[in-house]
Amino acid sequence: GIHAGEIDGKDAGFLALREVLEGKAAQGALDKLVLVFVPVFNVDGHERFGPWNRPNQRGPVEMGWRTTAQNYNLNRDYLKADSPEMQAMLGLVQAWNPLAVVDLHATDGAQFEHDISIQVEPVHAGDPALREAGRAWRDGVIADLEKQGSLPLPFYPSFVVSDDPSSGFADGVAPPRFSTGYFWLRNRLAMLVETHSWREYPHRVRITRNTVVSVLERLAANGRAWQRLAREADARAGAPDGAPQPLAFTAGPEARLIDFRGYAYTRTPSEISGALMTRYDETTPQVWRIPLRDDVQPSVTVAAPAAGYIVPAEHAAFVGAKLRLHGVQFREIANGGKRDVEVFRAETTRLSAGSVEGHQTLAVTGDWARETRHIPAGSLYVPLRQPGARLVMAMLEPKAPDSLLAWGEFNNAFERKEYMEDYVAEDVARKMLAEDPALAAAFARRLQYDPAFAADPQARLEFFYRRHSSWDERFRLYPVMRTDVAP
Structure with missing residues (x-):
């Protein structure tokens, strides 16, 4: 119910839970784990109920928005967390x-026989030991679905x-605005389930139900070991010591x-x-021989600071509220003063041409450099x-794809507010040229x-204005x- 038009998971979840509670499926699983089920995440969208709210899928007759x-x-919205629902x-x-989170959807796309995709992270990203657990979880659920007659995929089937x-597919790691891009940052497992929208609704509900049952069985069998791996990953994540950290990923060529x-x-x-349009003949199955790019590698990597980050006092209230939402630990700096930092x-x-989720997003280039700055009391x-x-x-590195900067939360810092009139700049330039031979040569x-x-x-x-004290x-x-040093 995160997308209330793709409501397969609500019906499938209740169906699976009823069978589990009656002892007809995943027997004994609930003796070994706690299941928290959110049937309707997007309550407003769920109540905006009607036909054709989701024209890209086959059924149900009515659905949410x-x-x-x-x-x-x-x-x-996972990382920026603007909405009250998130x-x-x-x-x-x-x-x-939770050790594991499952996000239930129905996908858009072309017409083909595969009826469901199962994507998990960590697999391409995150703690190496947890990647092995993520791969085992994904492959185990896929194997269970195959035995039941489904044709599952381990990647999102969207054409390049x-x-x-004929363009094929490219695997990847979603940025942390998405569920599967978010939870690996917390050293936890996340699964994205996408039933295929061209399958009729009863079929989609049935295979989603099968997925939920398989998830419970796999977690009941392996959860204790995977929980230990998650705790160990927590300990390793807290000791980066300046090591390179990937912030974004892409499939290689x-x-x-x-x-x-x-x-x-x-x-x-x-x-x-x-336009050139593709039309499918569902009466004629065909095996396509097409390319898959699934060598997923980091595309943006940054060396971690040795100690952490400092948020100046003027931004402390807003940033602190965001950090609290995610359970991030921080403290207020009581005594201000000059400190050696990286800026x-x-x-x-580059600002986005239009609004994205109510934000004007920002992409920047640049590098960190050492400076001495005044850190006011009340900074974080x-x-x-x-x-x-x-x-x-992911939140504070400026080049991270879903950082606070990327979502436009600091756009004011990149707007010029003061200026030098041209007639002033002309006189300033002449004076600077006369007084500085090196500047004149440059x-x-x-x-x-x-x-x-x-x-x-x-x-x-501007060549001169940028070099002027104003x-x-x-x-x-x-x-x-x-x-690099805790204040």
Whole structure:
């Protein structure tokens, strides 16, 4: 019910639980584990009930709506946690600290015979020992489903090129706005279940029920050992000691060919849209020989600070509230003063063209550099020596895909507020050229070797403004700092 139009999991969950409680399925599982079932996560969307709310799937006749009453997509909200629903869910997670989380969906996409996909993390990301547990869990559930006649997949079946089966698939690790991209940061297991939207609703409910039963059986059998691995992963995560930490992942360019059970299809121009459209013949099954890129590797890696992060006092209330939602440990710095820290100054910034979940997102380039800065009393110290160290980096590293910076929470820091009028800059430039021969030589070289700069009057004036004492040294300075020593 996180997407209330994809409501297979609610009906399947109740069906599975009734059978488990009656002793007809997963016998003895509930003697070994605690199951917390949330049948309807997106309550507002669930109550926005009607036909055709989900036109991309076959049934049920009526269903809920994808987003909340505030139009939040909850499966983009795990890390930023804007919505009251997600904040409540994170409270539930804090209360129970589950070993494993299962997120039940129905996918969109092309027409093919495979009826369900099972994705788990950690598999490509996270603690190495937990990756082995994640792989065993995924493969075990897939094996159970295959025995029951399903055709499960271990990856999300979305074509590399939309609507083109020949382009194949690319595996990956979802960013932490998604459930499976979030829980591995907490050193816990997460499974994304996606039934195939072209299967009729009763079939989708049945295979989701089978998945829930298999999940319970596998966790009952292995949960104690996997719980130990999770605790050990907590201890390892809290000692990064400056080691490189991956923040984002991508599938490498190498592909292998797989046999994929699809249908015969044609690709012809549509007289309606004018676009090239794929049309499938469900009466003619066909095995496609198509590429799969599943060598998933880190695409963004950052060395962790030796100690942790410092959030300045002016941002402490907002950032502290976000950290509390995720159970991240931090403390207030009582005594202000100068400290040697690392700061991040953006070299380039790129804002999203439109709104994304109510935010204007931001991408930056740049690097950390050492400086001495004044740290005011009331600032926050967020140590990395805690189980949620990966989660801290995902929130506070500026290049992390779902960091607070990436979601636009610090956009003000990257907006120029003060300026120098051109007529002032002209006089300032002449004075600086006359007083500083090295600066004059640098300006001459830039004019000679950078034609774009030479042809841009504003760039030429800014050359001097940036070197003048009136320049705002905080422009493009990310407010959060890193430290190698606990304050």
